[in-house]
Amino acid sequence: MGKYKGASQLLLLPKSTIEVSKILSYCNTRRLAVVPQGGNTGLVGGSVPVYDEVIVSLAGMDKIISFDKVNGILTCEAGCVLENLSTFVENEGFIMPLDLGAKGSCHIGGNVSTNAGGLRFIRYGSLHGNVLGLEVVMADGTILDMLTTLRKDNTGYDLKHLFIGSEGSLGVVTKISLLTPAKLPSNNVAFLSCNDYTSCQKLLLAARRNLGEILSAFEFMDHHCIDLAMRHLEGVQNPLPASQTKFYVLIETTGSDESYNKTKLEAFLLRSMEDGLIADGVIAQDISQASNFWRIREGISEASVKVGAVYKYDLSIPVEKLYDIVEEMRCRLGDNAEVFGYGHLGDGNLHLNIVSSKYDDNTLAQIEPFVYEWTSAQRGSVSAEHGLGLMKAEKIHYSKSPEAVQLMASVKKLLDPNSILNPYKVLPRSVL
Amino acid sequence: MGKYKGASQLLLLPKSTIEVSKILSYCNTRRLAVVPQGGNTGLVGGSVPVYDEVIVSLAGMDKIISFDKVNGILTCEAGCVLENLSTFVENEGFIMPLDLGAKGSCHIGGNVSTNAGGLRFIRYGSLHGNVLGLEVVMADGTILDMLTTLRKDNTGYDLKHLFIGSEGSLGVVTKISLLTPAKLPSNNVAFLSCNDYTSCQKLLLAARRNLGEILSAFEFMDHHCIDLAMRHLEGVQNPLPASQTKFYVLIETTGSDESYNKTKLEAFLLRSMEDGLIADGVIAQDISQASNFWRIREGISEASVKVGAVYKYDLSIPVEKLYDIVEEMRCRLGDNAEVFGYGHLGDGNLHLNIVSSKYDDNTLAQIEPFVYEWTSAQRGSVSAEHGLGLMKAEKIHYSKSPEAVQLMASVKKLLDPNSILNPYKVLPRSVL
Numbered sequence: 001m002g003k004y005k006g007a008s009q010l011l012l013l014p015k016s017t018i019e020v021s022k023i024l025s026y027c028n029t030r031r032l033a034v035v036p037q038g039g040n041t042g043l044v045g046g047s048v049p050v051y052d053e054v055i056v057s058l059a060g061m062d063k064i065i066s067f068d069k070v071n072g073i074l075t076c077e078a079g080c081v082l083e084n085l086s087t088f089v090e091n092e093g094f095i096m097p098l099d100l101g102a103k104g105s106c107h108i109g110g111n112v113s114t115n116a117g118g119l120r121f122i123r124y125g126s127l128h129g130n131v132l133g134l135e136v137v138m139a140d141g142t143i144l145d146m147l148t149t150l151r152k153d154n155t156g157y158d159l160k161h162l163f164i165g166s167e168g169s170l171g172v173v174t175k176i177s178l179l180t181p182a183k184l185p186s187n188n189v190a191f192l193s194c195n196d197y198t199s200c201q202k203l204l205l206a207a208r209r210n211l212g213e214i215l216s217a218f219e220f221m222d223h224h225c226i227d228l229a230m231r232h233l234e235g236v237q238n239p240l241p242a243s244q245t246k247f248y249v250l251i252e253t254t255g256s257d258e259s260y261n262k263t264k265l266e267a268f269l270l271r272s273m274e275d276g277l278i279a280d281g282v283i284a285q286d287i288s289q290a291s292n293f294w295r296i297r298e299g300i301s302e303a304s305v306k307v308g309a310v311y312k313y314d315l316s317i318p319v320e321k322l323y324d325i326v327e328e329m330r331c332r333l334g335d336n337a338e339v340f341g342y343g344h345l346g347d348g349n350l351h352l353n354i355v356s357s358k359y360d361d362n363t364l365a366q367i368e369p370f371v372y373e374w375t376s377a378q379r380g381s382v383s384a385e386h387g388l389g390l391m392k393a394e395k396i397h398y399s400k401s402p403e404a405v406q407l408m409a410s411v412k413k414l415l416d417p418n419s420i421l422n423p424y425k426v427l428p429r430s431v432l
Numbered sequence: 433m434g435k436y437k438g439a440s441q442l443l444l445l446p447k448s449t450i451e452v453s454k455i456l457s458y459c460n461t462r463r464l465a466v467v468p469q470g471g472n473t474g475l476v477g478g479s480v481p482v483y484d485e486v487i488v489s490l491a492g493m494d495k496i497i498s499f500d501k502v503n504g505i506l507t508c509e510a511g512c513v514l515e516n517l518s519t520f521v522e523n524e525g526f527i528m529p530l531d532l533g534a535k536g537s538c539h540i541g542g543n544v545s546t547n548a549g550g551l552r553f554i555r556y557g558s559l560h561g562n563v564l565g566l567e568v569v570m571a572d573g574t575i576l577d578m579l580t581t582l583r584k585d586n587t588g589y590d591l592k593h594l595f596i597g598s599e600g601s602l603g604v605v606t607k608i609s610l611l612t613p614a615k616l617p618s619n620n621v622a623f624l625s626c627n628d629y630t631s632c633q634k635l636l637l638a639a640r641r642n643l644g645e646i647l648s649a650f651e652f653m654d655h656h657c658i659d660l661a662m663r664h665l666e667g668v669q670n671p672l673p674a675s676q677t678k679f680y681v682l683i684e685t686t687g688s689d690e691s692y693n694k695t696k697l698e699a700f701l702l703r704s705m706e707d708g709l710i711a712d713g714v715i716a717q718d719i720s721q722a723s724n725f726w727r728i729r730e731g732i733s734e735a736s737v738k739v740g741a742v743y744k745y746d747l748s749i750p751v752e753k754l755y756d757i758v759e760e761m762r763c764r765l766g767d768n769a770e771v772f773g774y775g776h777l778g779d780g781n782l783h784l785n786i787v788s789s790k791y792d793d794n795t796l797a798q799i800e801p802f803v804y805e806w807t808s809a810q811r812g813s814v815s816a817e818h819g820l821g822l823m824k825a826e827k828i829h830y831s832k833s834p835e836a837v838q839l840m841a842s843v844k845k846l847l848d849p850n851s852i853l854n855p856y857k858v859l860p861r862s863v864l
Contacts, residue, residue: 138839150811156820
């Protein structure tokens with residue numbers, strides 16, 4: 001989005017853990033600040049230098065180390081691109097437990113460091129559950145080998161979780177082992193329209209109950225998103241061109257039995273239509289149609305930046321109130337901006353986007369701190385899956401207690417006493 | 433097992449978080465050691481005082497605080513008994529993501545503090561993935577409110593993971609919020625016999641592929657376990673009395689469609705029998721038969737202690753080598769002891785049990801450190817799901833690197849500078 005720009009003069013491309021260790025050891029001794037960098041697809045400025053930090057890019061460490069075909073355990077270097085890993089494990093009959101729009105560029109090391117969520121979260125859960133082991137280089141260059149491939153290991157504190165989601169501020173993730181679920185042969189995608197938000201919620205509940213173990217995605221978009229995608233994405237088609245409804249839902253099911261799962265999805269959609277939850281809908285008849293449905297959902301972010309300046313918020317909000325903030329924001333901003341909402345409804349995760357002709361302080365003052373205060377009042381999260389980075393380091397108190405932030409600062413000081421790792425990110429200056 | 437016995441003169445039963453906070457604050461100021469205690473069902477002495485520590489039992493904090501029926505999110509106090517929570521959420525149409533033999537006594541706070549695994553791990557994964565939020569009282573009495581009920585929250589370091597599995601040595605868990613999966617109506621259990629260990633492994637692979645999303649348990653027992661259960665458990669029946677095989681497997685499937693799932697399981701078993709993976713087998717025809725199957729598996733531990741002194745080891749080992757240690761141990765011990773193995777094959781988790789007439793140093797010297805060295809050589813874990821406690825605090829180096837243990841010690845010193853919380857447990861004395 002062009003929001004963040006640093007002035008680094010040095011980017012290093014280590015080829016091995018030893019090289020990362022030597023770099024950090026050198027920088028730590030001389031108190032040189034370091035920004036670990038993955039695929040640079042973050043939305044909160046977490047991987048962008050603020051001043052003249054040394055950039056340590058993991059792009060040169062992109063090897064797959066091993067794959068255990070019996071248990072589906074992948075071990076690889078941090079710089080592997082998510083899509084390449086996806087292709088690799090799919091050829092072996094497995095899938096990655098996470099998938100997101102940026103998959104073509106983002107690195108698995110960045111995914112782990114930001115605890116990326118994405119489209120498969122509803123089925124396979126968080127990386128805290130899927131990462132089995134990590135190798136991490138600490139601020140002083142110490143290599144921390146936690147690269148186990150065991151599903152269960154209760155020997156002492158499970159330190160790897162400190163590094164999952166800490167955005168490179170406690171250590172640099174260099175290697176990862178990950179549990180990959182079996183690839184199931186039957187996959188169906190439906191694109192549906194709903195008249196109101198209450199219907200979307202009821203549909204989610206019904207899908208959880210009736211599709212149960214085969215439900216693998218439940219994504220939600222308002223009609224502004226669809227308009228945007230149709231106007232600005234090349235080659236996509238509106239699956240429901242006649243529909244005039246305000247909301248759209250994409251449901252995916254994945255299972256081991258094609259005919260059974262398709263019949264089950266069809267029966268579910270028919271019942272939901274009879275119950276008035278769905279206004280209209282279509283099931284993809286082939287892979288290209290399914291890709292088209294997904295392209296719309298995944299392309300919203302890409303489409304929005306073509307319109308103008310985008311203010312993006314990534315919020316966790318109790319499902320029943322999730323769309324209220326979109327409507328409140330629309331009232332606040334009037335004709336000054338276009339407000340739209342989409343996201344992972346099954347996980348209570350809204351992506352609130354506000355598009356204006358340019359970034360300006362007046363618009364921003366209309367949005368913030370209101371959006372954070374509102375979310376905090378619902379006991380929500382001001383960063384569901386994107387992290388805090390530079391953008392929201394000072395906003396942490398909207399979602400975390402002072403005692404928790406204080407403990408985070410103590411942990412930061414313990415692991416990075418010279419504050420060389422990704423400075424100005426994640427934690428507010430006041431506690432450091 | 434009567435292995436550990438302390439000499440505490442004081443057990444406190446706080447009724448609220450504030451009371452826990454006052455106790456810890458008092459003890460911390462006066463440097464009085466504290467043992468947090470849950471249901472006392474641990475196997476490694478983690479909740480037993482070593483000398484005259486003050487016992488803080490959470491048994492008085494057993495209230496369910498709230499249940500979100502839309503999203504299946506349970507919030508409760510740490511002293512709730514697992515089985516009571518199970519009954520409660522099942523009445524609401526959900527299930528607990530964990531289940532274990534000790535469910536009738538163990539507390540959810542203890543489950544979280546020891547990162548308990550159990551019988552549903554293969555389907556729902558670790559508590560690191562299922563716990564949404566915690567309230568923890570720290571050593572100095574500070575109350576750390578991390579009791580969020582959000583599925584996704586990437587605001588700062590995810591500190592709750594430090595307390596999951598740290599066996600009460602970093603803080604006392606007082607409240608928990610947990611994601612509970614929807615209860616699916618169809619549940620089938622099969623009890624099978626296999627001629628050799630290779631067949632058990634192949635059966636596991638085939639089950640993962642063919643049962644896919646409905647597989648909810650894959651438990652494994654050798655014939656010694658069955659003999660033991662038949663001899664020492666009241667009211668259980670041998671499901672396969674004519675079988676003379678060396679291995680037994682319990683498979684459970686859970687799904688949303690009764691007739692389909694049963695047909696699928698039957699077809700899978702038939703194919704596996706044709707392929708020679710299964711020697712004999714039976715599917716439970718009603719709930720009482722299913723309970724009987726489960727009673728055998730869950731009762732092995734209870735049955736074993738009726739025979740004599742039991743040496744118990746809880747190991748993570750790559751599946752292909754998992755049974756080797758049972759056979760090696762049998763060779764080492766000869767007629768001095770009965771050696772048997774069972775466990776969660778789907779998770780690579782073996783429970784190795786050695787029963788002797790009494791505990792003695794000679795037998796122990798035959799077993800240890802051999803069992804740990806052997807496991808370490810396979811890059812396994814010397815505690816898959818039971819934790820380290822008192823029994824294995826000095827064994828941590830068999831599964832963790834010196835750098836990792838050093839960092840654990842630093843974290844311990846940061847969170848509990850006076851070392852009042854559960855001393856002599858989890859970490860070796862040398863690093864503290």
